[in-house]
Amino acid sequence: MSRRPAARQDWMKRADKLFSQYIRNRDGRCRNCGTFERLQCAHIISRSYKAIRVDPDNAVALCQACHVRFTHRPLEWRLWVEEEFPGRYEQLRAKALTYERVDWKRVHADLKEMI
Numbered sequence: 001m002s003r004r005p006a007a008r009q010d011w012m013k014r015a016d017k018l019f020s021q022y023i024r025n026r027d028g029r030c031r032n033c034g035t036f037e038r039l040q041c042a043h044i045i046s047r048s049y050k051a052i053r054v055d056p057d058n059a060v061a062l063c064q065a066c067h068v069r070f071t072h073r074p075l076e077w078r079l080w081v082e083e084e085f086p087g088r089y090e091q092l093r094a095k096a097l098t099y100e101r102v103d104w105k106r107v108h109a110d111l112k113e114m115i
Helices: 008-027 064-071 074-084 088-096 104-114
Strands: 039-043 059-063
Touching: 008 039, 008 059, 008 104, 039 064, 059 064, 064 074, 074 088
Parallel strands: none
Antiparallel strands: 039 059
8 A cells, every 4th residue: 555645734843843842942931921831832823824834033932821811802912023123024024925836845844854
């Protein structure tokens, strides 16, 4: 029985997992409250924009509590991002609106090397 080649979605999910690990390792603590517990990868602009989905400038490590808090308070999130990283939100917004086909298999390989 032969295994089917991984589809684009499979490679994207694999890349997402490695990207999350990379961001959590890079930051090492919650960028908001400083805790080391239950870290998650939080995207500054939604990961639905593929052009910036795995852009390290588009993510920070947040603890689960801060991630949930900011998810339900998008205005506070944007204010926090602007205070922490002046100009980054608009820079990411412009990049997000450009269409760029992503080679997820390549992204996965690159992330694997980075980690």
